[in-house]
Amino acid sequence: MTVSSVMDTSRRMLVSGNEAVTLGARDAGVTRGTGYPGTPSTEILENFAAMGGQAAWSPNEKVALEVATGVAMAGGRALCTMKHVGVNVAADILFTLTYAGIKGKGGGALVLVSADDPGMHSSQNEQDNRRYAVAAVVPMLEPADSQEAYDMTRQAFMISERWHLPVMLRMTTRVCHSKTILQPGVHALACHGTNQIGFERNIPQKVMIPAHARPAHRRLRQKMAEMQQWLESTPELHPIIEGNGDGEGASELGIITSGISYVHVREAAPDAKILKLGMTYPLPMQAIRAFAESVKRCVVIEEGDPYLKDAIRAAGIAVESKSEMYRFGELNVGRVRRILARDESPEAAPPRGKPPQLCPQCPYHPVFAALKKLECIVSGDIGCYTLGALQPWEAMDIQLCMGAGIGVGVGLRHTLPEDQAKCVVSVIGDSTFMHSGLTGLAEMIYNPPPTGHVLIILDNGTTAMTGQQEHPGTGRTLNHEPTGRVVMEDVARAMGANVDVLDAYKEPEKFEELLRRRLEQREISVIISRRPCILAAGKIREYERRATGTA
Amino acid sequence: MTNQVVNVVLAGLGGQGVVKASDIVAEVAFRSGLDVKKAEIHGMSQRGGSVSTDVRFGPHVLSPMVPTGQADFLVVVEPTQIDNNRGQLKPGGMLIDPSMIDTKKLRNTKTLNVALLGVLSAHLDFPPESWKSALSALLPEHLRDINEEAFDLGRNIGINKEPCP
Numbered sequence: 001m002t003v004s005s006v007m008d009t010s011r012r013m014l015v016s017g018n019e020a021v022t023l024g025a026r027d028a029g030v031t032r033g034t035g036y037p038g039t040p041s042t043e044i045l046e047n048f049a050a051m052g053g054q055a056a057w058s059p060n061e062k063v064a065l066e067v068a069t070g071v072a073m074a075g076g077r078a079l080c081t082m083k084h085v086g087v088n089v090a091a092d093i094l095f096t097l098t099y100a101g102i103k104g105k106g107g108g109a110l111v112l113v114s115a116d117d118p119g120m121h122s123s124q125n126e127q128d129n130r131r132y133a134v135a136a137v138v139p140m141l142e143p144a145d146s147q148e149a150y151d152m153t154r155q156a157f158m159i160s161e162r163w164h165l166p167v168m169l170r171m172t173t174r175v176c177h178s179k180t181i182l183q184p185g186v187h188a189l190a191c192h193g194t195n196q197i198g199f200e201r202n203i204p205q206k207v208m209i210p211a212h213a214r215p216a217h218r219r220l221r222q223k224m225a226e227m228q229q230w231l232e233s234t235p236e237l238h239p240i241i242e243g244n245g246d247g248e249g250a251s252e253l254g255i256i257t258s259g260i261s262y263v264h265v266r267e268a269a270p271d272a273k274i275l276k277l278g279m280t281y282p283l284p285m286q287a288i289r290a291f292a293e294s295v296k297r298c299v300v301i302e303e304g305d306p307y308l309k310d311a312i313r314a315a316g317i318a319v320e321s322k323s324e325m326y327r328f329g330e331l332n333v334g335r336v337r338r339i340l341a342r343d344e345s346p347e348a349a350p351p352r353g354k355p356p357q358l359c360p361q362c363p364y365h366p367v368f369a370a371l372k373k374l375e376c377i378v379s380g381d382i383g384c385y386t387l388g389a390l391q392p393w394e395a396m397d398i399q400l401c402m403g404a405g406i407g408v409g410v411g412l413r414h415t416l417p418e419d420q421a422k423c424v425v426s427v428i429g430d431s432t433f434m435h436s437g438l439t440g441l442a443e444m445i446y447n448p449p450p451t452g453h454v455l456i457i458l459d460n461g462t463t464a465m466t467g468q469q470e471h472p473g474t475g476r477t478l479n480h481e482p483t484g485r486v487v488m489e490d491v492a493r494a495m496g497a498n499v500d501v502l503d504a505y506k507e508p509e510k511f512e513e514l515l516r517r518r519l520e521q522r523e524i525s526v527i528i529s530r531r532p533c534i535l536a537a538g539k540i541r542e543y544e545r546r547a548t549g550t551a
Numbered sequence: 552m553t554n555q556v557v558n559v560v561l562a563g564l565g566g567q568g569v570v571k572a573s574d575i576v577a578e579v580a581f582r583s584g585l586d587v588k589k590a591e592i593h594g595m596s597q598r599g600g601s602v603s604t605d606v607r608f609g610p611h612v613l614s615p616m617v618p619t620g621q622a623d624f625l626v627v628v629e630p631t632q633i634d635n636n637r638g639q640l641k642p643g644g645m646l647i648d649p650s651m652i653d654t655k656k657l658r659n660t661k662t663l664n665v666a667l668l669g670v671l672s673a674h675l676d677f678p679p680e681s682w683k684s685a686l687s688a689l690l691p692e693h694l695r696d697i698n699e700e701a702f703d704l705g706r707n708i709g710i711n712k713e714p715c716p
Contacts, residue, residue: 181586356600
């Protein structure tokens with residue numbers, strides 16, 4: 001599992017940041033990739049599998065991080081990918097994994113890719129996952145382009161293996177989905193260490209009961225103090241880039257920045273001296289202090305939350321920062337110019353384009369038609385079908401996060417007056433149901449509202465929104481090969497629900513009649529409307545044909 | 552140095568080949584040895600919504616996103632998407648839009664994106680062979696002929712127009 005064998009110094013390629021992470025993972029000798037699809041992270045794992053890497057979608061991000069932990073604890077190198085909100089799902093294990101640390105017999109490493117979405121191009125929030133690095137005590141690297149995405153992926157594995165900690169690689173939409181030039185191997189740090197598979201028993205370090213966790217927390221903080229010292233003496237992770245100006249001008253303006261913001265800053269302020277932070281947790285505070293003292297005006301420019309500004313000021317270093325208005329949305333060259341000019345005048349609203357909508361032949365149309373007609377209160381979920389909230393249906397009333405539609409629906413039923421409660425319907429997609437709908441269904445059975453509840457599972461046989469990925473309900477692996485299938489109607493029946501399965505697209509009247517009837521009954525009902533996604537149907541037929549052909 | 556960067560914004564609706572067209576532009580610039588960056592947004596735009604992509608090339612490119620109002624060229628595949636993208640053009644920049652193409656002359660209207668690239672190609676310094684080889688590299692073989700035809704149609708229209716100032 002050495003890295004040098006696959007390094008190629010002559011190749012120059014134009015690749016996305018996601019492709020670069022994949023190449024970095026390959027060149028870091030990754031044993032197994034795990035994850036759950038989520039824009040803008042999805043292509044990383046797909047590319048890794050396409051290059052021959054071992055990779056699989058998990059039912060959700062928490063399971064993905066658990067599997068990755070097992071891989072690392074067995075001495076392997078694990079890559080775990082998800083979008084920023086996926087880290088919320090995975091957070092439970094993350095916060096204690098750092099206490100335990102990662103150590104197999106001869107190594108073991110884990111890199112968690114968090115793909116943040118400033119500006120919310122396709123997400124429900126723009127949370128800044130640098131906060132997770134601090135809260136869960138996870139070292140964090142932030143690449144600015146594809147070259148850095150490649151290099152830092154390799155560095156992340158090196159750091160993980162050296163310090164026996166998971167490392168987060170924080171990507172953002174513009175790094176994930178921008179194509180820039182990459183020369184694999186040219187600038188990369190070597191990935192040291194032989195990677196020996198094997199389990200090492202160490203109960204006090206790996207079983208986090210309170211008696212073990214108390215010293216583990218102290219060990220973790222000690223490790224981070226040591227890492228911070230190492231970071232201070234590793235300037236390639238916080239380089240200073242001089243400006244174009246002459247010596248005198250260069251010391252006037254200094255900018256501290258990281259990630260994609262760096263390229264905007266470099267373009268907006270060619271004369272400024274820049275401290276570019278490649279590692280944003282821990283922070284090289286001595287280097288930051290020295291930099292701030294070397295310039296007349298020091299400005300922190302960061303996308304999203306004022307994370308760097310707060311940390312730097314808390315260390316007693318005087319820096320200027322963006323005003324609150326630039327916390328919202330992405331940064332770009334124009335906004336960086338405004339920040340530097342201390343311009344707080346209102347920004348022109350970007351012109352509105354055409355919003356997305358359900359495909360004309362989407363199998364979900366009749367479902368939303370019936371929900372609208374029956375004047376339901378719809379507690380919805382995350383997926384293409386969230387577009388049911390827009391014109392022409394406007395038939396979704398609440399949507400917050402993956403799987404929430406069921407529990408929120410139950411809460412509404414418990415609380416609303418009966419005439420409204422009996423109109424509440426939860427709507428969830430097939431992949432989302434597998435992701436985090438099962439516990440919501442258990443809640444429906446366990447704490448049934450007096451009016452009962454109706455859950456509609458929209459089963460289009462794929463994770464449509466993110467680009468048609470497989471999930472446990474399709475019975476196919478990430479590579480579209482046959483595997484075990486979780487049959488959702490069997491699961492729902494076994495859990496105690498009344499279950500109907502039909503195709504609302506083919507039989508819209510029957511669906512409407514069934515929904516009307518179920519709403520009148522005080523029972524726990526699940527209606528599965530099953531028809532393949534119009535965009536995926538051809539491919540699904542091909543996968544099925546291939547499977548039966550080889551059987 | 553940055554003023555030598557050429558900025559191209561391509562726009563349209565999901566499913567019109569906007570991203571593919573931007574990949575072709577980026578590929579041509581990449582093959583000529585220039586620095587190239589390309590920014591695009593996936594996700595919700597796949598569901599028929601507005602799509603726009605930025606391609607920047609030159610000796611050294613910094614931000615992958617074309618700064619607002621600095622596009623040298625704005626290529627729009629869908630007429631309804633001109634107004635919401637016009638602000639991307641710099642003063643004197645060139646709008647390339649479907650009104651320049653007689654779509655009846657296209658064997659398949661889905662090649663409109665490539666026909667517009669043909670128009671664009673007439674205003675950039677890359678040889679036509681570079682464009683042809685990028686088309687071959689990025690499009691399926693069975694679609695090559697109709698796309699080459701569309702490209703040539705657009706290029707001839709572009710050559711006969713006044714060059715961009």
